[in-house]
Amino acid sequence: MTFVQPVTLTDRGVRVEPLTLAHVDGLEAAAADGQLWRVRLTSVPEPGQTRGYVEAALAAREDGTRFPFAIIDEASGRVLGTTSFHDILPGPRRLEIGYTWLGRSSQRTSVNTVVKRLLLIHAFEDLCCNTVGWRTDNFNHASQRAIERLGAKRDGVIRGQAQRRDGTIRDTVMYSVTAGEWPEIRAHLDHLLLRHER
Template identity: 70%
Template sequence: MTFVEPIILRGRGVRLEPLALEHEAGIAAAAADGELWKLRVTSVPEPQDTRAYIETALKMREEGSRFAFAVIDEATGRVLGSTSYHDILPAVRRVEIGWTWYARSVQRSHVNTTCKLLMMGHAFDTLQCHVVGWRTDNYNFASQKAIERLGAKKDGVIRGHALRRDGTIRDTVMYSMRSGEWPETRAQLLYLLGRHESA
């Protein structure tokens, strides 16, 4: 039995479903919304690499190290992006949330907050994780701010940690949240989403 079992998570018009080859066209279209593969600090696939991107995610799922989701608009069925549990460590009940990106047209909307609420809720409440982590490029300041807005704590920086798509070597900023911090975070995320809905 794997630690992260296939599941569909739903909330506020957003559906997270296990990433599959049938999502190839939708993933390519979402990435094209803003030509996101041109950003140095993201994992978004270039159009010709979309199938390989999905196949890699499926291989990592088989190995138990990553579980990728397609992010879907419930009303239209449109793929909005992708996000994953990764660096899954069942023995210590820890997962990280990452490989996250969204079409430019839904960035700064309720989509990311909703996805994080669903994934953190599943990790802490269903999988009974002790810790949820995040990691990001030291130059991805938008990602760092978004992670900090969730209430995650900065653990530190791993220097010279990974290759970027342009071949340069990045430092990785690490964050985490413990299960005892989740209730307060959940209340804050629900408050933020409530404000968005009433705006």
């Protein structure tokens, strides 16, 4: 049994809640906002494939390797995107944050920072994780910049680690934050959000 259990997290008008089949239509609309499935470096489902995408995420939740969330705008109830805890390792109390994507209109806003802050608070302060990690495609420079902006450290590159949707093989860039680093990272994220609100 994984140490990650269902939880709903809220802050600054954003709600992160356990993903269910009820989110399928909203996720499909979020993916259509910018036609995100056309981006080679992401795993955003194509039109008509969102239910299968959600079912696969829920199956991974059942086997304890992934816990997927829907990202919701609280004011409108609109699904903005999705994120997950994954590669959950109870022994060393390590997990990663990934499978994250937002509709185009939510990108370059504070939503991603709010979501990451919520997940990190939960991981370090509620679940008592020792390490939280991220991984991204070596060519996904926007994702790398976003992870680095959070304050995560680059651990290295795993060469030939995964297959992209187009069949090509990618190198994967790994990042992490440790429990000892978390207080400073939290202060940094608080500052970023405060600056955004001014």
